[in-house]
Amino acid sequence: MFEDCVVVSAPGKVILTGEHAVVYGKTALAASLSLRLFVNIQRTDVGQVTLDLKDFGTQKCWSCDELASNGFLEHSKSPRRPSPDEIKTLKKLCGMNSDKEVLTVEELAIITFLFLMLSICSDSSERFPSLSVEMKSQFPFAAGLGSSAAYSVCLSAGFLTFAKAVTPTSCKSNGGITLPVGVEALTTTSCYNESDLKLINMWALEGERLIHGNPSGIDNTICTYGGCMSYTKGDIMPLPRVPSLRILLIDTKVPRSTKRLVAGVRERYDKYPTIIGPVLDAIGNLSDKFRTLLYQLADGESDDESRDLKLSLFSELETLWDINQHLLQAIGVSHASINDICSITAKYGLYSKLTGGGGGGSVIALINQTVSDDDISLVQSSLTEKGYGSQEAILGGYGVLLHSV
Template identity: 45%
Template sequence: MLSDMLLVSAPGKVILHGEHAVVHGKVALAVALNLRTFLRLQPLSNGKVSLNLPNIGIKRHWDVTRLHSLDLSFLEKGDATVPTPEQVEKLTEVADVPADCAVTERLAVLAFLYLYLSVFRKQRALPSLDIVVWSELPTGAGLGSSAAYSVCLAAALLTACEQIPNPLKDGDGISRWAEEDLELINKWAFQGERIIHGNPSGVDNAVSTWGGVLRYQQGQSVSLKRPPSLKILLTNTKVPRSTKALVAGVRSRLLKFPEIVNPLLTSIDAIALECERVLGEMEAEPTPEQYLVLEELIDMNQHHLNALGVGHATLDRLCQVTRSHGLYSKLTGAGGGGCGITLLKPDVQRQVVEATKQALTGCGFDCWETSIGSPGVSMHLASLLDAPIRQALDIL
């Protein structure tokens, strides 16, 4: 059993191309976003297991002896990757979450307990741990925050109980697990996502686990080899939307106008495949012409998504603002508000980026300068983290 502190991080995600079309069997390109969730796990000797999620105001602890005395046989039932309604109900009883706790907070606690109890249930005794999770990702923005949370939990807990090795023992600074260990992390993270979302596709946790770019189609995902890291502006319009309602709206439009919408979906599929081809060529030495192609694809896809009915006035405004500065943007995710991405070519001038960010924040949007194609779940030496992250995790 672990005797030292562990520090793990995992990225969020954005959809580069293929949102909505992927629901109808087309290709989607999901990319790791270099805004990350961080988890610190420390062994304790006080007989407690503690969970602290400062981003959403959760601080809970449980008595390890009491948890160990409970009948946890319900964890043995059901499909290994599909938590049953009975399991969720039993977890709710074990968690003892206050009745007035918001849904997001309650599900985060249940996902943690499910993974903690499941991973350690075959140990002679449940370990006493202190876990703090802090994120650069906003919640509820379609950026894979829950998946990054589940991936961090899975990686830390599996390492703590020595089901997978600590990769820092064989590396320096930042290390990643071997492929078979990532498979196990992804499997358990998917279970956490099932607790939170019920019926997720598995794309978000896979991107957070492996990082880079993932090609997803009809339940199958393939990682692109050594994709380029692309700089972007990520903009949150802060307009809430219902993914379920937007997906239903596209389906309704498809049924009403099949000869119009089917070609749109086919064209979005072609855009994703062309982007995949260009990204593959950029592995060697990216050229200015390739970045121009990426911009064209972004612009075309945004118009297609508007034609599907998933645009929004704020997203139009985002595209207008960035276009006035010579930059190209599209929505990412469900649309109807939410987030958009803007490609920043390597030769874009610093003053252009700053002026664009200022204009977007002037519209009332949140804006981050970041990158996509970043590494997946990783183990860190605490001393090498940026000071704000160390401070946020209370490990200065």
């Protein structure tokens, strides 16, 4: 038996510090966003499966008979990778050539959907239930914000909940994070326990592998568990205490290839190891210091002396933020649009840096307590005039959640 309706959400993510240096064994810090991606799974009686990717303007539909007769796989008790032949079957179900190698973002999203649905929702009594699935995001895709990871996490959690393979429990609190616009219309009823989160994360990693090939695992882990985490040489460690930081999330509207940017840094490193190596070391050391400052900001009381100390600590964060951006620029992963955004925000006392691969994508600006809401509005107006998108967010909130309408 399956549930009649499941609505789940997962946060986007940003890399706070350590981009590119993490490839060379240095520490990187990542945090979840208050902005979320939603997946709504509704059981129907029309004998078909419908996927509506609203942010792409894309809809796909399959008959349940078509899915039941494809010979894809039986019910999977534990996460696993699809075989090459199964990937060809998934491509055929998407209406594409089974030998096609370079896929669009939409095609990858559809294949991931099919894989997770067919793997999790198959059983001996009702192999492919008739259902309608809708996806909607509060943050842009392909901008270095973990959209594919949030999507994979939502599909994994959604289908596992739909198939009653996990047992969500009542949420005790929201961790001090205000839920974003769009969530207020839903009643947040349930979180997932540790064993369920582990299973969701494992399935989501398989979805990420379909999309990215060989991901580090930090994106899907952040989107599953939320909060803030450090990543060093394959080890992902949650930060037990972090402050709730306000940021301005800025979209350059410039597409970029992370693979190309990583290759460019490697070329510079191989050519100038004694120059680029120390820069990467500096980025790693900066991440370690940044993590210490986050701990210090999260501690302490709310008296005047403590507030003054926190303002001083936040000023250090801003300095490191600025240094990190210049170090990333030195290894060749900034962009004219990123530099322009940094100049615009600096006029209003905001420190900005790229997040993710760079070369376009997204920029994040720290919002300190001394910046007024009027100044934030002026910054956003200036960014809009230059063709950039922007929205406020809070760092370090909830991971995957189950909602009821």
